Amino acid sequence: MERFESQRDCRLSCGRYGAVWPMPTGPTISLSHSRVHFDPQQIRFNVSAPSEATRLFLHETRRLFVGNLRKECPRNCTVASGARIVIEATVNSESLVLDWRTHENYKLAISSTETGTLVAIQATTVYGARHALETVSNLVTGSVTSGLLLVSDVIISDRPYYAHRGLLLDTSRNFIPLRYVRRAIDGMAASKMNVLHWHVVDAESFPLEITRVPQLQLYGAYSSSHTYSRKQVLQLMQYARLRGIRIIIEIAGPAHANSGWQWGPDEGLDSLAVCLESSPWAPHCAASPCGQLNPVNDNMYAVLKAIFRQVAEMGAPEETIHMGGHGVHTSCWNGTEQIRQKMLSQGYDLSEESFRRLWAQFHQRNLLAWDEINRHAYPSLPEPKPVILWSSRLTDPDAIESYLSQERFIIQTLVNSHDSLNRLLLDRGYRLIVSTRNAWCLSDGFDGFGSEYHSWRRVYENEMPQCSDRRQVLGGEVCLWSESVDQNSLESRLWPRAGAAAERFWSNPKAMRAYQIERRFYRYRDRLLDRGIQAEAVTPRYCVLHEGMCEQYYYGD
Incomplete structure (x- = not known):
């Protein structure tokens, strides 16, 4: 029987979609019940993008992502010996166009070993990569002590149904x-x-x-x-x-x-x-x-x-x-x-x-x-x-x-x-x-x-x-x-x-x-509150x- 620190911890992976909102559309989704304990300030990023403009965009996206993670910390985010987390994001297109034809798809894979955790993101455009990081933030919650918990192993493929x-x-x-x-x-x-x-x-x-x-x-x-x-x-x-x-x-x-x-x-x-x-x-x-x-x-x-x-x-x-x-x-x-x-x-x-x-x-x-x-x-x-x-x-x-x-x-x-x-x-x-x-x-x-x-x-x-x-x-x-x-x-x-x-x-x-998704929805509402939005x-x-x-x-x- 799995034991979790808190209800929020459980909701990260309980149910097919865990706490991810909105639900992913791809045929593959896998969420582990294991967690890694980490300090968001210690995350390393490696970005592969085809132009300076897309790299600058992803730099700002990374800043916003870390800021959102910090809002999940119940007390402080510092973890003395937290897990080593590396986020590798690969974007294929140099386009920054955002219209009804823009590709917003992404693939997300999180894998953890004794030496650390790799978060691998593949996306056609910077907007897909942004959505992927939003999903990663849904796979995180605060630890009851300090720092954050992340689902240790994840596979998600996702794209929006409507443009x-x-x-x-x-x-x-x-x-x-x-x-x-x-x-x-x-x-x-x-x-x-x-x-x-x-x-x-x-x-x-x-x-x-x-x-x-x-x-x-x-x-x-x-x-x-x-x-x-x-x-x-x-x-x-x-x-x-x-x-x-x-x-x-x-x-x-x-x-x-x-x-x-x-x-x-x-x-x-x-x-x-x-x-x-x-x-x-x-x-x-x-x-x-x-x-x-x-x-x-x-x-x-x-x-x-x-x-x-x-x-x-x-x-x-x-x-x-x-x-x-x-x-x-x-x-x-x-x-x-x-x-x-x-x-x-x-x-x-x-x-x-x-x-x-x-x-x-x-x-x-x-x-x-x-x-x-x-x-x-x-x-x-x-x-x-x-x-x-x-x-x-x-x-x-x-x-x-x-x-x-x-x-x-x-x-x-x-x-x-x-x-x-x-x-x-x-x-x-x-x-x-x-x-x-x-x-x-x-x-x-x-x-x-x-x-x-x-x-x-x-x-x-x-x-x-x-x-x-x-x-x-x-x-x-x-x-x-x-x-x-x-x-x-x-x-x-x-x-x-x-x-x-x-x-x-x-x-x-x-x-x-609605009754089938209300637990995820309640967690989504709490996430908005954590970010300072008075839902x-x-x-x-x-x-x-x-x-x-x-x-x-x-x-x-």
Whole structure:
């Protein structure tokens, strides 16, 4: 019978996946019940990488890895005669590109003898090597005396099931200081998530500095201290990239446009947005404050192009943009005399179909601007980059092919799990990012509109749509809108529930129920706490300490 120092020690290798979160996807996994006792400061690293840039990346990855290990030490990390541990990491590709085609696979082998322990990592890219070190940190826990314990012998092969494993963070309704955004990125890295979808502007505020159009922030930010400068955004993108995460910025439009767009008439640019003073707002907008961009004003497109240019310049050459597309009310445009007259002069009638065509032309014109910007900024790109839009009336399966190209537009669906939209769009060849409304909207239950809170079990058990061509389902995102969230509640709303979705995105576990993985999940939550992330409690501590005693409490007979 094996004897372990503590429950955490046991969990390192009890069960097929031990304490590894998310579960590995490869056919081979082997975890020994033996341990090695070590001091994290005594680990030696040997890195084999094909370029100076990849070696520098792995150097930073190593620093972050050791920092996380030190947080596992219950008292101090010093071990007078600890095991000799050598980590050898081999990366084959010199590419630092992080997109939907990036290889994030790795193989991990830990072998121990009387003379020491070898941790061998093989990965195609630096991002796979980063994930491997994250897995190694899951195979470590603090010793009850001092120092750390590591599973002595391990074999794991692993790769993500989905290329897009995202978190939408809204920092426009309530401003979120960047140190809290960085903490969210730390939680994502601990969960092997790889996309921060930054919903940085909305009708309520425009905190993003656009150097070519300073009026947007001047008129749109809550105050001069509630802003994100261009320099800060670049630093945040670097911070995320070193943790295997790309940042996709969303510029909401044509709806959700008010703060930051009011100044056009004062500067001779006519109305950049319309319906700004609508009262009552409900007939014209999805929410207050009301406002939609003016699709017949060329000056509005020039301002958008300046925004897109800065987004392109701040991001990596391969990065794309989210162009919004959610919440459009054509009644707003139909109630604006300037738009009505312009449409009639161009041969439109004022039917719902005509306004949808106007809406589609808005996105097509912005796509052309995005393409032009990227051709000039990154002439070596092999092909135009697709952009992302929310599902809407424009993505109705019976009409979408008349409005939006399969090759150029990726659709992020925000519908309930029983809705047929995902299946119908996949049947028509569209690529999807899935955000299931009744499972992965983490702000639900707090918004004051009677929405239902989604427990981590609901988040975990929500399944992705299936498709014969797996490449069409790029992956999924959990969403945290900030109507009722600021830095004081951010972490408890996100964690550990976002991590439950992270295993769905990485592993796509088949026929796996929450009760089958809850012990690993409890350990994952404790790991977040050790790293300083204030993840909410999901069960009485008794249930964590007394495994198997609470199933009836949660699941009945």
